[in-house]
Amino acid sequence: MYATSPSNIYDASRVFSRMPEPDLVSWTTIITAWAQHGYGEEALRLFLEFLHGSIPVDESILSSCLSACASLAALKSGKWVHSYIIKSGFGSHIHVGSSLIDMYCKCGSIKDACKFFDGMEKHNEVSWTAMISGYAHHGLTEEALALFHKMTKVGLKPDGITFIGVLTACSHVGLVKEGWQYFESMQNDYGLDVTINHFACVVDLLGRAGELDKAEDVINTAPFPSKTLLWRTLLGACNKHGNIRVGNRIAELLVKLEPDEPSTYVSLSNIYASSFMWDHLVEVRSRTREVNINKHPGCSWIEIAT
Incomplete structure (x- = not known):
């Protein structure tokens, strides 16, 4: 309950510290809370403390640690967590794999992200989206759009986060026409809800291309x-x-x-x-x-x- 609010995270920590024998659920809850609220250092410190115990890890706590590394852009720490994932046998878990891709992308190592993605035995919408978003934020528009089309060809349905990556990719190189087509296909082809973040991507797309009047028209109709x-x-x-x-x-x-x-x-x-x-x-x-x-x-x- 305390962990859901950033302003109450210290109360959650005090409750946790008074637990005589915290279990895996309580460890995961407090580590995830610190990571989600932007306290990556504290999340990793607690993870190291957790490893000194006898409780086995699970994919949720490992994903939270990778999220902490991503928020800190701590590539070395992320690689250390990756090595621990391999040793503990979680390398084949799709959820953990998607977090690894996201961590490498946010830490600036797009090659490591791509290498891991290509080596995954199975993929889901989250892993595809993580790689598409990584390409987009690194300015690799062709790679991002090619991966998006490959994702749809294998029968997976993109979600709203996937389209944020696609629209971001279009924005980086000024693909106004293509970006607008992707924006419209969200509702027309996939029946997805268009959020304010999608509108922000379109405004950014038009703004970067110098079409400020059109961008303002989009805002007025949002x-x-x-x-x-x-x-x-x-x-x-x-x-x-x-x-x-x-x-x-x-x-x-x-x-x-x-x-x-x-x-x-x-x-x-x-x-x-x-x-x-x-x-x-x-x-x-x-x-x-x-x-x-x-x-x-x-x-x-x-x-x-x-």
């Missing part, structure tokens, strides 16, 4: 009560193309919808900076100081031997 995600996506496209007119109008709209969101002011500042409009840039930054809005600092990390 059937969602809140469209801030879509407007932020379009604002990013305005930043890329230096479109001050549209960017300024969308930024003002977003300020009304989310007055405390720093990314809106950052994007607007970047638009002015790219157009050498320094007076407007200073005005925006002064405005953020007046309303006490601070940009979340970026961070980077490296793996070190211990």
